[in-house]
Amino acid sequence: MTSNILEITDEEQFIEVTTNCRDNKIISLYFYSNEAKACQSMSTVYCALGEDPRFGNYLFLSIDANKLTSIAKNFEIESVPFFVFVKNDEMIYELSTTSPKEFVDFLPKLELELKVVMESMPERENYDELIDESDEETEEELNERLKMLTNAAPVMVFLKGTPSDPKCGFSRQIIGILRENNLRFGYFDILKDKSVRDGLKAFSDWPTFPQLYINGEFQGGLDIIKENVEKDPGYFIKSTK
Amino acid sequence: MSVVTVELLKEKLNNGIPEVYNVIAIDTSAGCGQSFEVVVISNTFQGKNNLARSRMVNKILCDEIAQIHAFGCKCYTEAEWSKIVL
Numbered sequence: 001m002t003s004n005i006l007e008i009t010d011e012e013q014f015i016e017v018t019t020n021c022r023d024n025k026i027i028s029l030y031f032y033s034n035e036a037k038a039c040q041s042m043s044t045v046y047c048a049l050g051e052d053p054r055f056g057n058y059l060f061l062s063i064d065a066n067k068l069t070s071i072a073k074n075f076e077i078e079s080v081p082f083f084v085f086v087k088n089d090e091m092i093y094e095l096s097t098t099s100p101k102e103f104v105d106f107l108p109k110l111e112l113e114l115k116v117v118m119e120s121m122p123e124r125e126n127y128d129e130l131i132d133e134s135d136e137e138t139e140e141e142l143n144e145r146l147k148m149l150t151n152a153a154p155v156m157v158f159l160k161g162t163p164s165d166p167k168c169g170f171s172r173q174i175i176g177i178l179r180e181n182n183l184r185f186g187y188f189d190i191l192k193d194k195s196v197r198d199g200l201k202a203f204s205d206w207p208t209f210p211q212l213y214i215n216g217e218f219q220g221g222l223d224i225i226k227e228n229v230e231k232d233p234g235y236f237i238k239s240t241k
Numbered sequence: 242m243s244v245v246t247v248e249l250l251k252e253k254l255n256n257g258i259p260e261v262y263n264v265i266a267i268d269t270s271a272g273c274g275q276s277f278e279v280v281v282i283s284n285t286f287q288g289k290n291n292l293a294r295s296r297m298v299n300k301i302l303c304d305e306i307a308q309i310h311a312f313g314c315k316c317y318t319e320a321e322w323s324k325i326v327l
Contacts, residue, residue, distance in 0.1 A: 040307050056265065066258060145242065167309075168311075170311065205296060205299075206296075207299050207303060207306040207312070208311075208312055218292075219292070220291060221295075221297065222313075223291075223295070223313050223314055223315060224291040224292055224295060227291050227315070228291065
């Protein structure tokens with residue numbers, strides 16, 4: 001088994017490692033400097049992450065910003081510690097923090113977000129990992145998760161079943177409306193997660209499913225979306241801006 | 242908990258919605274009593290968007306909605322309703 005953590009020593013190696021990285025991995029680039037005090041505790045924590053089974057979907061790279069100036073310049077690094085996340089050759093996120101805890105807490109969030117947004121990819125892949133089966137989730141944690149889920153994609157629909165296999169006529173109809181309007185959307189199957197199913201009713205102050213969120217804001221159920229589109233055919237264009 | 246019926250929904254909405262002009266409730270379940278649609282007409286909806294209107298109805302019927310499988314709801318002001326029925 002190869003380690004998930006690597007110190008970059010030169011530019012050639014950097015290019016080789018990042019281009020050969022397996023498709024579905026998220027590459028975390030940690031820019032540090034031995035002179036910066038804030039990097040000391042961060043480096044200690046960072047080095048341990050490669051062994052952490054929770055972050056198996058990550059490849060952790062460390063880059064000395066003072067030594068490998070050309071890479072640092074490419075990513076426009078102005079201060080350390082600084083993190084850049086890359087997936088499939090694309091920069092997906094930047095994070096500037098001196099708190100190791102903030103960084104570690106951020107990792108599962110980013111992973112979750114990437115999974116939900118990939119809605120138009122084959123369904124169900126990695127999908128069950130979204131589901132929290134631990135019984136220990138507090139109300140606060142659940143609300144945090146709901147907040148994350150409702151914001152996981154600009155257009156986010158919570159339904160019974162999946163878009164290709166809706167388990168209820170109303171869910172089927174709302175998918176039809178979203179597709180007619182050529183909307184790219186994220187979805188969550190509430191039948192797979194009882195705490196989301198119950199929690200979202202209170203969170204949205206809405207008793208039924210499907211539920212539609214746009215830019216993190218609750219829009220309504222099927223009746224309301226239907227009426228909004230009937231009244232104003234530009235409804236989605238305006239609300240998704 | 243009492244069984245959800247058209248009569249129960251109508252009664253609760255007639256009592257719960259201010260300035261109510263009319264309530265129509267339909268059992269759309271083909272017999273199993275698990276699916277209902279309601280239309281509520283009241284000038285209290287004036288100036289409120291669909292979401293706010295439906296929330297008023299949901300609040301009044303929260304116990305009933307929790308028991309059934311499907312629930313549809315449309316809310317109109319008297320002026321909006323008159324355009325629809327004409």
